[in-house]
Amino acid sequence: MKKGKKIYEGKAKILYETDRPAMVIQEFKDDATAFDATKRGSIKEKGVINNEISAALFQMLESKGIPTHFVKRLSDREMLIKKLEIIRVEVTIRNISAGGISKALGIEEGVVLKSPVLEYHYKNDALHDPLMNDYHIEILGLATSKEMKKIKDYSFSINEILKDFFDKVGLKLVDFKLEFGRYKGRILLGDEISPDTCRLWDKKTNEKLDKDRFRRDLGRIEEAYQEVLKRVKA
Numbered sequence: 001m002k003k004g005k006k007i008y009e010g011k012a013k014i015l016y017e018t019d020r021p022a023m024v025i026q027e028f029k030d031d032a033t034a035f036d037a038t039k040r041g042s043i044k045e046k047g048v049i050n051n052e053i054s055a056a057l058f059q060m061l062e063s064k065g066i067p068t069h070f071v072k073r074l075s076d077r078e079m080l081i082k083k084l085e086i087i088r089v090e091v092t093i094r095n096i097s098a099g100g101i102s103k104a105l106g107i108e109e110g111v112v113l114k115s116p117v118l119e120y121h122y123k124n125d126a127l128h129d130p131l132m133n134d135y136h137i138e139i140l141g142l143a144t145s146k147e148m149k150k151i152k153d154y155s156f157s158i159n160e161i162l163k164d165f166f167d168k169v170g171l172k173l174v175d176f177k178l179e180f181g182r183y184k185g186r187i188l189l190g191d192e193i194s195p196d197t198c199r200l201w202d203k204k205t206n207e208k209l210d211k212d213r214f215r216r217d218l219g220r221i222e223e224a225y226q227e228v229l230k231r232v233k234a
């Protein structure tokens, strides 16, 4: 697989063309940003760790019937993926209150929610990723209602699968963000699933093992990411 020219560089990843038009290489960087990219830094080996965690989780989800963009891991920091037409809607699912929902609704952090909460955010840096609903998605023409139904069903299924998977390795899945895209007429799960995009707390101690360690300057950031990798691989 030949690495071609850079197509896109985001905050945590770079996409490259390959010699096959339907495939791209996703390269994971160590760069980290938070609070609308006003906080910037780098987490040692994060790219390597997130590549490995994402690859393992995509494979696990595929084995349970969730279609993803993952093809194979190519190197420490690179995976081969199907080239998606990204739907500009970020899907968040929350099982326990933290971050945005605590702030917006005044729920203290750590409350187990009566049922999982699904949110959409418009993937638009200039507008600071505002919260949106199905009507907003409709008027902006971001996806059809049929596509959104599929995305919602996949998201809740993914939540159940991931919750169960992490529970078995002693982690609580507090919340996470997903992105989907179109590929040959189908909806596939894209982007990454990692401690950058999930909140994960140790089941016994409630220790945060995710990007909140960076956001809130809690220290031992790399150790937390390594710990998640160790458990995912266990």
Ligand code: UDP
Pocket (backbone or CB within 6 Å): 092, 098, 099, 100, 101, 129, 175, 176, 177, 196, 197, 198, 199, 211
């Ligand atoms: N998240 C993400 N990318 C974003 C915003 C949020 O991956 O641009 C993840 C975040 O890591 C958390 C979940 O989505 O696991 C919910 O985040 P929240 O809406 O609470 O926002 P935050 O607290 O990150 O501002």
